[in-house]
Amino acid sequence: MALARVVSFDGVTGERMAELxxxxxxxxxxxxxxxxEMLLLHDPDAGSALAILVFESEQxxxxxxxxxxxxxxxxxxxxxxxxxxxxxxxxxxxETA
Numbered sequence: 001m002a003l004a005r006v007v008s009f010d011g012v013t014g015e016r017m018a019e020l021x022x023x024x025x026x027x028x029x030x031x032x033x034x035x036x037e038m039l040l041l042h043d044p045d046a047g048s049a050l051a052i053l054v055f056e057s058e059q060x061x062x063x064x065x066x067x068x069x070x071x072x073x074x075x076x077x078x079x080x081x082x083x084x085x086x087x088x089x090x091x092x093x094x095e096t097a
Contacts, residue, residue, distance in 0.1 A: 002036070002088040003061045005053045005068070012049040012078035017042045020077055032067040034060040040077070049077045054088060061085070 020040070029035070037054040055061040065085075073079070 002091070003055050003058065004086045004088050005051075005055070005061065005065060006084045006086060007051045007068075008081045009049045009051070009076060009078035010047065010081045012042060012047050014042075014044050016077055017044075017049065030067070033064050035064060036060075042077075047078070048081075051077065054091075 017040075024038075024040075033053075034055065035053040036056050037052075039050075039052040041050040041052070043049070053064065055064060
């Protein structure tokens with residue numbers, strides 16, 4: 001079963017989100033961050049964000065968890081408020097024609 005690492009951040013500005021979006025989309029995915037999916041949500045009015053990374057195995061989760069816990073604050077969207085580990089109970093996408 002896939003696992004998700006869900007992190008909430010406070011103090012997230014629109015400018016910071018734009019910087020991260022540009023960096024993440026322009027650089028190759030690091031080997032020590034073996035996520036199969038990533039979803040980054042931003043509430044500009046509240047200045048908060050959620051980062052959801054999905055991993056296909058416990059080992060991938062552990063590898064990424066160590067890497068992400070070691071990141072410096074200037075590499076994150078804002079101030080980390082919480083981190084949770086979840087089993088992915090359902091995945092569903094909709095494609096439009």
